[in-house]
Amino acid sequence: xxxxxxxxxxxxxxxxxxxxxxxxxxxxxxxxxxxxxxxxxxxxxxxxxxxxxxxxxxxxxxxxxxxxxxxxxxxxxxxxxxxxxxxxxxxxxxxxxxxxxxxxxxxxxxxxxxxxxxxxxxxxxxxxxxxxxxxxxxxxxxxxxxxxxxxxxxxxxxxxxxxxxxxxxxxxxxxxxxxxxxxxxxxxxxxxxxxxxxxxxxxxxxxxxxxxxxxxxxxxxxxxxxxxxxxxxxxxxxxxxxxxxxxxxxxxxxxxxxxxxxxxxxxxxxxxxxxxxxxxxxxxxxxxxxxxxxxxxxxxxxxxxxxxxxxxxxxxxxxxxxxxxxxxxxxxx
Numbered sequence: 001x002x003x004x005x006x007x008x009x010x011x012x013x014x015x016x017x018x019x020x021x022x023x024x025x026x027x028x029x030x031x032x033x034x035x036x037x038x039x040x041x042x043x044x045x046x047x048x049x050x051x052x053x054x055x056x057x058x059x060x061x062x063x064x065x066x067x068x069x070x071x072x073x074x075x076x077x078x079x080x081x082x083x084x085x086x087x088x089x090x091x092x093x094x095x096x097x098x099x100x101x102x103x104x105x106x107x108x109x110x111x112x113x114x115x116x117x118x119x120x121x122x123x124x125x126x127x128x129x130x131x132x133x134x135x136x137x138x139x140x141x142x143x144x145x146x147x148x149x150x151x152x153x154x155x156x157x158x159x160x161x162x163x164x165x166x167x168x169x170x171x172x173x174x175x176x177x178x179x180x181x182x183x184x185x186x187x188x189x190x191x192x193x194x195x196x197x198x199x200x201x202x203x204x205x206x207x208x209x210x211x212x213x214x215x216x217x218x219x220x221x222x223x224x225x226x227x228x229x230x231x232x233x234x235x236x237x238x239x240x241x242x243x244x245x246x247x248x249x250x251x252x253x254x255x256x257x258x259x260x261x262x263x264x265x266x267x268x269x270x271x272x273x274x275x276x277x278x279x280x281x282x283x284x285x286x287x288x289x290x291x292x293x294x295x296x297x298x299x300x301x302x303x304x305x306x307x308x309x310x311x312x313x314x315x316x317x318x319x320x321x322x323x324x325x326x327x328x329x330x331x332x333x
Contacts, residue, residue, distance in 0.1 A: 001087075024183060027097075038073075040078065066108070083104055095182060112211055118195065123230050135217070140211070141209050144208040156172065159191065162233040187223065
């Protein structure tokens with residue numbers, strides 16, 4: 001389903017990918033066969049609030065549909081294709097990253113729909129699929145918008161240093177129909193998009209895309225770090241909001257949105273930190289109890305014990321069942 005002309009240009013695309021800044025990436029227009037991209041748009045699922053829960057459990061303006069095999073016969077065919085060996089080999093040829101591995105559950109991927117008013121803070125993605133202990137290496141975003149203008153926001157932005165806005169270098173691409181943006185996933189692949197602001201006569205539009213994340217068993221040693229969640233950086237206020245300026249109603253709204261976003265991230269990271277600290281405390285208590293009871297030998301071999309292997313086997317079995325259900329179109333949508 002990747003166009004033959006794209007595959008014929010694989011070496012050139014790979015060179016562009018490898019040499020790009022601020023990190024390795026490439027944008028490829030007319031990426032899929034025309035009929036395939038038309039079918040993705042034709043069968044795109046309607047916005048579903050049940051798929052639009054944000055990190056805080058609230059209904060937002062972004063819906064993610066992972067169980068794509070159940071959307072339509074074409075989506076089932078496309079799902080099988082993006083999990084196939086020919087597709088993975090093609091992606092390796094386009095990026096120069098060998099031995100790419102698909103995620104049959106499409107965790108965090110699938111169809112993405114963003115409504116008017118939705119943005120995405122600049123972030124780096126989680127780096128490890130801890131279900132399989134695989135390294136996340138490549139994001140492939142295929143856009144499905146036949147009508148989009150720069151003034152509307154929503155362009156994917158790749159950042160060099162969002163922590164230092166004055167020094168930050170940004171590369172952006174409009175989310176145009178059948179445009180693929182491919183980029184590596186590492187500790188400095190910062191990306192996001194500005195809040196969508198559609199004109200009054202285009203409020204019925206939304207930003208549609210299909211996201212695919214690919215993995216490998218290993219990665220370069222200099223890029224390897226401990227597993228972590230997605231890290232977000234709230235964007236700076238517009239330059240017009242400065243000392244001496246008279247705030248407009250829109251400026252006040254910008255400030256309120258920025259503060260709400262920052263507060264939401266603080267709540268999320270606080271929750272994650274508390275959960276991590278609790279797991280660490282539980283682990284330490286188990287160790288202390290083992291020392292007190294004279295069972296340190298049992299503690300030292302817990303990771304190789306039958307019960308531990310059984311627990312991990314259950315996790316792997318759950319993943320395989322979920323993958324099989326998605327292939328049949330029965331998984332969680």
